[in-house]
Amino acid sequence: MNVLLLYPEFPDTFWSFKYALKFIRKKAAFPPLGLLTVAAMLPPEWEKRLVDVNVRKLADRDIAWADVVFVSAMIAQRSSAEGLIARCRAAGKKIVAGGPLFTSEHSQFPEVDHFVLNEAELTLPPFLRDLAAGAAKPLYATTEFPDVRTAPVPLWHLADLRRYASMSVQYSRGCPFDCEFCDVTAKFGHVPRTKSPAQVIAELDALCAHGWTGQVFFVDDNFIGNKRTLRTELLPRLIEWQKAHGHRLTFYTEASINLADDDVLLRQLVEAGFDTVFIGIETPDAASLVECNKRQNQQRDLVADVKRIQRAGLQVQGGFIVGFDNDNPTIFRRQLEFIQKSGIVTAMVGLLNALPDTKLHARLKKEGRLVGRSSGDNVDGTTNFVPRMNVDELRAGYRRLMQNIYAPRPYYRRVRTFLREFKQPKFSLTMDPGLWMAFARSTVRLGVFGRERIEYWRLLAWTCVRRPASFQVAVTLAIYGHHFRRCCAGLAP
Numbered sequence: 001m002n003v004l005l006l007y008p009e010f011p012d013t014f015w016s017f018k019y020a021l022k023f024i025r026k027k028a029a030f031p032p033l034g035l036l037t038v039a040a041m042l043p044p045e046w047e048k049r050l051v052d053v054n055v056r057k058l059a060d061r062d063i064a065w066a067d068v069v070f071v072s073a074m075i076a077q078r079s080s081a082e083g084l085i086a087r088c089r090a091a092g093k094k095i096v097a098g099g100p101l102f103t104s105e106h107s108q109f110p111e112v113d114h115f116v117l118n119e120a121e122l123t124l125p126p127f128l129r130d131l132a133a134g135a136a137k138p139l140y141a142t143t144e145f146p147d148v149r150t151a152p153v154p155l156w157h158l159a160d161l162r163r164y165a166s167m168s169v170q171y172s173r174g175c176p177f178d179c180e181f182c183d184v185t186a187k188f189g190h191v192p193r194t195k196s197p198a199q200v201i202a203e204l205d206a207l208c209a210h211g212w213t214g215q216v217f218f219v220d221d222n223f224i225g226n227k228r229t230l231r232t233e234l235l236p237r238l239i240e241w242q243k244a245h246g247h248r249l250t251f252y253t254e255a256s257i258n259l260a261d262d263d264v265l266l267r268q269l270v271e272a273g274f275d276t277v278f279i280g281i282e283t284p285d286a287a288s289l290v291e292c293n294k295r296q297n298q299q300r301d302l303v304a305d306v307k308r309i310q311r312a313g314l315q316v317q318g319g320f321i322v323g324f325d326n327d328n329p330t331i332f333r334r335q336l337e338f339i340q341k342s343g344i345v346t347a348m349v350g351l352l353n354a355l356p357d358t359k360l361h362a363r364l365k366k367e368g369r370l371v372g373r374s375s376g377d378n379v380d381g382t383t384n385f386v387p388r389m390n391v392d393e394l395r396a397g398y399r400r401l402m403q404n405i406y407a408p409r410p411y412y413r414r415v416r417t418f419l420r421e422f423k424q425p426k427f428s429l430t431m432d433p434g435l436w437m438a439f440a441r442s443t444v445r446l447g448v449f450g451r452e453r454i455e456y457w458r459l460l461a462w463t464c465v466r467r468p469a470s471f472q473v474a475v476t477l478a479i480y481g482h483h484f485r486r487c488c489a490g491l492a493p
Contacts, residue, residue: 001047002067003046003068004068005035005036005070007052007054007077008073008080010076010080015348016029019487023438023479026165027164028055028164031156031167031168033154033169034072034099034120035072036154036156037120038124039155040155050159052159056160066088067093068094070096071095071112072102074099074100078105078375078376085109085111085112094114095111095112096112096115101376102115103118104355104356113138114127114136115140117141117142118143121146121147122142123141124140127140145193147193148195151199156212161210165215166215166216168216169203169207169219171218172194172222172223173192174192175188175256176191177294179293179294180291180360181292181321181354181360183356183357187357194226196233197233197237198237200234201238201241208248219253223255224258224262225256227265236268249273252275253276254279255278256296260306266309266314267312269312270313270425274314279306279309281320282294282321283322284335284337285326288325292360302338303338306318307343310423311421313425315346317345318342319350320347321352323352325388326388329389331397332398343417343420345481348379350379351381351395352387353374354370369386370384380491381395381491398491403488403491406481406484406485408455408485411481411485412455412456415459415477415478424469435472446479450482452481452482456478459478460474
C-alpha cells in the first residue's frame with residue numbers, strides 16, 4: 001500500500017517564524033513529529049511519502065501515487081486541512097485523519113473516511129487490523145493513556161531536514177497542573193508519562209545519523225512535570241551524551257515557573273545543552289491567576305523567578321493572556337510593564353480563547369457566552385466568547401499592547417534587559433556559515449532598510465562591548481523582532 005502522510009500549512013502565526021526563517025533560507029520551523037512517529041507504526045512493507053505543505057506544494061502526482069492519505073493537523077491548520085481533504089476526496093482517495101484538530105472537531109469533517117484519534121499507540125493498531133480485514137470503522141478513540149515507552153523512533157528519512165530550522169523530540173506527555181484554559185490534561189492526563197532515557201538517546205542518535213546539527217525542541221507541554229525522573233534519569237544521560245558528541249546539539253523546551261525553585265535542575269538543564277525555555281506566565285493579575293486556576297504561578301514574584309532562570313543560562317520565552325473575566329482596562333499597561341521589566345523578549349500575548357475539551361469551554365458554554373470556534377492562532381486578535389470587558393475596548397487595548405511590545409525601541413531595550421541577566425553557557429554553538437549569512441542579511445534588511453536600524457546598530461554595538469559572548473543571541477533576537485512586527489502588522493486598525 002502507498003500511504004501519503006499529509007501535513008497542512010500553518011498561517012503566518014507568532015510561532016511560524018515565517019519572516020525570520022527567510023534570513024536562514026529555511027521553509028518551516030519544525031517537521032511534523034506526530035506524522036513521522038505514526039509513520040514508524042505503520043506496516044514496514046507499506047511505501048510512505050511525506051508531504052509537508054509548509055515546505056513544498058502538494059502535487060497531483062503525489063495524490064495519484066497514494067492508495068490512502070493520512071492527515072494530521074493542529075487547530076491553526078484548520079483552513080489548510082479543509083482544502084487538502086477536499087482535494088484528496090475529489091481524487092477519490094481514502095482519507096484517515098488524526099491529531100489535535102480532528103480529536104476536537106472530527107464531526108466537522110464529513111469527507112474523512114476514518115478518524116484515528118487520541119494517542120496512536122492505542123488507536124492505530126486496531127484500525128490497521130480492521131483495515132487489513134476490510135472492516136475498518138469510521139472512528140477509533142480511547143479515554144485511556146498509553147505507555148509512551150512503546151513509542152518508536154520517528155522515520156526522519158521521510159522529511160527533508162534541510163528545509164527546517166529545528167528538529168523535535170518528545171520525552172513526556174501530560175501535566176500535573178489544571179489550568180482552566182488548557183487542553184493538555186484533557187488530551188494527555190495529569191500524570192506525566194515519560195519515555196526511557198534510552199528512547200530519547202535513540203531519537204537523538206537517529207537525528208545525528210541523518211546529519212542534523214543544531215537546535216532540537218523537546219515538545220513536552222511541561223518538560224519538568226516529573227522532576228524526579230527528569231533529574232535522576234534523563235538529564236544525566238543527556239549530559240553524558242552531549243559530552244561524548246562534543247555538544248553538537250542545543251535544546252529548548254516548555255516548563256512551568258516552578259523551575260525557578262530548583263537550582264540543581266537549572267544547572268542540569270544548562271549542562272545538558274538547554275538554552276531556552278517557554279513558560280506560561282499568563283498574567284501579572286493575581287485575581288486572574290486564581291480565576292484560571294494557574295496555581296503554580298500564584299503568590300510568587302514572577303519577575304524575580306524569570307530573572308533567576310535567565311541568570312542560570314536559560315532564555316525565557318513567555319506566554320501571556322488578556323481577556324480574563326477579572327481583567328479591566330489597566331491590564332494592558334500592566335502586561336507591558338511586566339514584559340519590559342522581566343526582559344522576556346519573545347513574549348506571545350494572545351486574547352483568551354476557549355479551546356474544545358477545556359474547563360473554560362464547558363463553563364462558558366454553560367453561561368451561554370460561546371460565539372464560535374477558536375482560530376488556533378495565538379496572536380490574530382480574535383476570541384470565541386463574549387468577554388466581561390467591552391469587546392471593542394478589549395481588542396483595541398490588545399492591538400495597542402502588541403504594537404507597543406514589538407515597536408523597535410521597547411523591543412531592543414528589552415533585549416538588552418535580558419542580556420544583562422543572561423549567563424551565556426560555556427559550550428554554546430559557534431555561528432555556522434548559515435548563521436553568518438543570516439547576520440549579513442540582517443545588516444541589510446534591518447540595519448539599512450529597516451525602521452529599527454538605529455536600534456539595531458545600537459544593540460550590536462552594546463553587545464560587542466558588554467556581552468560579546470552573546471552576539472549570536474542578540475542577532476537572532478533582532479531577526480525575531482522583525483518577524484514579530486510583521487505578524488502584528490495585521491492587528492492595526
